[in-house]
Amino acid sequence: MSATLLEVENVHGYYGKSHILQGVTLEVREGEVVTLLGRNGAGKTSTVKSISGLLAPRTGRVRFAGTEISGWQPHQIAQLGLALVPENRGIFGLLSVEENLRIAARKRSPWSIKDVYTIFPRLEERRRNGGGQLSGGEQQMLAIARALVNAPKLLMLDEPVEGLAPVIVEEIVAQLKQIRATGIPILLIEQNLAVCTELADRHYILELGRVVYNGTHDEFAADEITKDRYLGVNAH
Amino acid sequence: MIYLFQLVNGIGLGMLYFLLAVGLSIIFGLLHFVNFAHGAFYLLGAYLAYDMIERGLNFWAGLVLAPLVVAALAALTEIVLLRRIYHLPHTFHILVTVGLALMVQELVIILWGPVGGNVSPPEALSGVVMLGDFIYPQYRLFVIVFTMVLALGLWWLLEGTRLGAVVRAGSESTDMVSLLGIDILKVNTAVFALGAGLAGLAGSLAAPIRGVEPFMGVEALGIAFVVVVIGGMGSYTGALVAGLLVGIVQSIMTTLWPEGARLMIYLGMGLVILTMPRGLLGRA
Ligand SMILES: Nc1ncnc2c1ncn2[C@@H]1O[C@H](COP(=O)(O)OP(=O)(O)O)[C@@H](O)[C@H]1O
Ligand SMILES: [Mg+2]
Numbered sequence: 001m002s003a004t005l006l007e008v009e010n011v012h013g014y015y016g017k018s019h020i021l022q023g024v025t026l027e028v029r030e031g032e033v034v035t036l037l038g039r040n041g042a043g044k045t046s047t048v049k050s051i052s053g054l055l056a057p058r059t060g061r062v063r064f065a066g067t068e069i070s071g072w073q074p075h076q077i078a079q080l081g082l083a084l085v086p087e088n089r090g091i092f093g094l095l096s097v098e099e100n101l102r103i104a105a106r107k108r109s110p111w112s113i114k115d116v117y118t119i120f121p122r123l124e125e126r127r128r129n130g131g132g133q134l135s136g137g138e139q140q141m142l143a144i145a146r147a148l149v150n151a152p153k154l155l156m157l158d159e160p161v162e163g164l165a166p167v168i169v170e171e172i173v174a175q176l177k178q179i180r181a182t183g184i185p186i187l188l189i190e191q192n193l194a195v196c197t198e199l200a201d202r203h204y205i206l207e208l209g210r211v212v213y214n215g216t217h218d219e220f221a222a223d224e225i226t227k228d229r230y231l232g233v234n235a236h
Numbered sequence: 237m238i239y240l241f242q243l244v245n246g247i248g249l250g251m252l253y254f255l256l257a258v259g260l261s262i263i264f265g266l267l268h269f270v271n272f273a274h275g276a277f278y279l280l281g282a283y284l285a286y287d288m289i290e291r292g293l294n295f296w297a298g299l300v301l302a303p304l305v306v307a308a309l310a311a312l313t314e315i316v317l318l319r320r321i322y323h324l325p326h327t328f329h330i331l332v333t334v335g336l337a338l339m340v341q342e343l344v345i346i347l348w349g350p351v352g353g354n355v356s357p358p359e360a361l362s363g364v365v366m367l368g369d370f371i372y373p374q375y376r377l378f379v380i381v382f383t384m385v386l387a388l389g390l391w392w393l394l395e396g397t398r399l400g401a402v403v404r405a406g407s408e409s410t411d412m413v414s415l416l417g418i419d420i421l422k423v424n425t426a427v428f429a430l431g432a433g434l435a436g437l438a439g440s441l442a443a444p445i446r447g448v449e450p451f452m453g454v455e456a457l458g459i460a461f462v463v464v465v466i467g468g469m470g471s472y473t474g475a476l477v478a479g480l481l482v483g484i485v486q487s488i489m490t491t492l493w494p495e496g497a498r499l500m501i502y503l504g505m506g507l508v509i510l511t512m513p514r515g516l517l518g519r520a
Contacts, residue, residue: 054411078417090412092405099401104416150416 002030005185006051006082006154011060011070013043013050013209020046022209023060028154033186035196037231038206044189045087047206048156051187052084053077065153081153085160087189089143093132097123100131100142101149109151110182116145119175137168141175148179155179156187161195173198193231197221205230241370242487248376250483251383255438256456257463258390258475259431265407265470266427269318270326272333274435275457276340281306281436282443282452283344286355295358299440306436311429319424337453344450352449379441387476390434394472403427407470435460462505468518477516 006028013021024047028034036044049055051062053074062070069077078084092100101113101123117124120141126134134142140160147155160176161169173195180186180199190196196203203220205213213226220226260274284302289295313336321328356362357375364371394400402423406413410420439456446452463482467474482501489497508515 052415054415073419074411074414075417075419078415084415086412086415090409090415092408092412094404094408095401100405103398103401103405103413103418106417146416 002032004029005065006187007061007063008047008051009061009063011047011050011057011062013046013055014058015046015055020209021050021055021057024050024206024209024211026204026211026214028185028187031183031185032202033180033188033200034202034204035188035190035200036204036206037190037193037196039230039232040191042206043209044206045158046209048084048086048158048187048189051077051156052082054084078150081151082156083147083150083152083154084156085140085143085147085158087158087162089139091131091134091139091142093130095131096128097131097134097142098127100146104146105149106151109149111148113149116148119148119178120145135168137164137172140164140172144172144175144179152184154185154187156189158189159191160188161190161192169195193227237369238491239488241367241372242491243484244367244372244380245376246484246487247480248380248383248483249487250480251380251387252438252442252479253459253463253483254387254476254479255383255434255441257460257467257479258472259434260460261464261467261470261475262394262403262472263428263431264464266403267322267424269322270329270333272330272457273313273336273340274333274432274460275453275455276337277306277310277432277435278439278442278456278460279344279450279453280309280340281439282448283348283439284436285440285443286353286448287348289355290353299437302440303433303437306439307429307433310432311425314425314428318428319421322424337457341450341453348448348450350450352447354447355443357444375444379445383441386437391472399423399426459501462501464515465505466508466515468515471515471517474515474517 004027008024008026011021011024012019021043024043026034026036036047038044046055050057053069053072053076057070060070061068064077064080064082067080069080095103098113101116105113122138123141123145126138131139131142144157144160161172164172169192176199188196188199197217200217202216203213204211205226207230212230215223256278260271263269263271281302284305285298288298288301293301317332321332357373361375361378363374365374365377366372394403402413402418406420406423413420413423435456439452459482463475463478466481467476467478485500485504486497489500
């Protein structure tokens with residue numbers, strides 16, 4: 001078994017007085033793709049926000065590559081190589097596609113701007129367009145590309161194919177496979193089970209701010225009861 | 237012919253207004269911070285240049301040094317005080333910065349007295365040139381050329397450099413900028429200091445034209461807000477267009493109807509607020 005890269009240990013998180021994360025524990029190892037599943041409002045987004053410092057954990061610990069990062073500022077955590085592609089994609093509409101990439105690009109990143117244009121050819125075609133002029137799928141691609149040039153050691157993707165047309169979903173899944181093949185670990189939040197099945201090694205299920213299930217992909221695939229109980233879907 | 241003369245005058249005045257206002261506008265765009273102390277930076281820039289030149293420093297050295305000191309003081313104020321109140325409602329911004337502006341103004345009166353003074357333009361630019369039938373001070377022509385070069389440089393800084401892209405990005409989402417590993421607090425300080433430094437420079441440049449007096453900051457603040465409101469909050473081009481517009485209107489009015497110059501400008505601002513609340517070139 002490979003070394004643990006990200007360790008989230010009993011993290012509690014609050015929005016004002018509402019206690020949203022109630023002791024989340026999970027880990028991501030080198031080279032792994034792990035999904036975080038769960039119904040709307042379960043706390044998936046809050047979990048990655050607490051990892052990236054946008055919602056500092058009230059108690060509990062987050063360790064990355066052996067360094068304790070709980071309580072760090074978001075930019076310090078990002079500089080360590082923890083890259084979050086947020087739910088809303090966070091594309092800067094006033095900046096061109098290329099500027100969106102340029103402000104994120106770091107020399108030490110394994111991916112240059114040219115490299116991400118190879119993975120996402122649509123972005124190169126639209127490099128001079130404003131971020132605000134992109135379609136939803138293109139925005140998602142740009143958000144992922146921007147994380148790649150930012151020298152990530154672990155990617156966190158919050159519902160990357162949410163609300164996109166099936167052809168675009170297929171395109172992005174193929175691109176994610178290409179990225180996974182480089183060995184970079186990924187923590188993926190996803191509602192679409194078919195997508196998870198294609199990409200992930202392991203799954204966590206979150207409910208009411210707690211991890212209620214943790215299993216390998218094969219265990220999970222065979223476990224209709226769990227899928228029904230926590231996700232309320234009949235998987236195929 | 238008198239109109240050509242006033243037009244040239246208005247352009248010079250307008251470029252100074254642009255320098256004065258552009259910082260206020262960018263600071264608002266990035267930090268959503270309402271800065272009533274902005275005129276105080278202009279005041280300080282003028283007085284520091286005046287003081288340095290009075291003490292025998294070379295004019296050009298004063299022109300460079302005074303805005304730099306203003307920028308440094310602004311950075312310090314931002315780090316120690318202002319960044320702690322960005323998250324509060326605008327009324328708090330106004331309270332704190334009006335207080336700051338008054339303190340600076342009083343300090344100026346204590347240090348340099350209530351009367352004010354004059355600054356002579358540098359030797360090399362103390363002559364005149366002929367504009368058709370009119371004689372025109374060389375220094376004023378210099379101000380026009382210098383501010384135009386500066387405006388171009390600033391345009392390049394905002395549109396062509398990474399820092400400029402980060403500033404535009406920050407005006408959309410500071411969280412996302414942080415998620416890319418950029419320390420937004422440092423960017424904020426840099427932008428605040430830049431805006432204040434430009435206001436200080438406008439003050440230093442204006443000193444040989446209009447002299448210095450302790451209340452010039454209040455007047456400058458009024459003009460800066462008019463320019464930002466007409467041009468649109470957060471817009472570089474807006475500040476440029478509105479600065480020139482206000483400068484030219486004000487200048488031409490001094491020939492037509494001097495008493496109405498100010499009325500015209502505030503009337504124009506009212507009209508813009510009523511018809512396009514975002515300003516001529518403001519964005520949503
Ligand atoms: N900014 C916020 N302020 C207050 N409550 C929030 C905020 N963001 C999310 N919540 C609440 O926290 C819970 C978890 O939300 P979230 O982490 O977004 O869930 P998920 O991503 O799994 O759909 C929800 O009940 C949601 O209403
Ligand atoms: Mg979510």
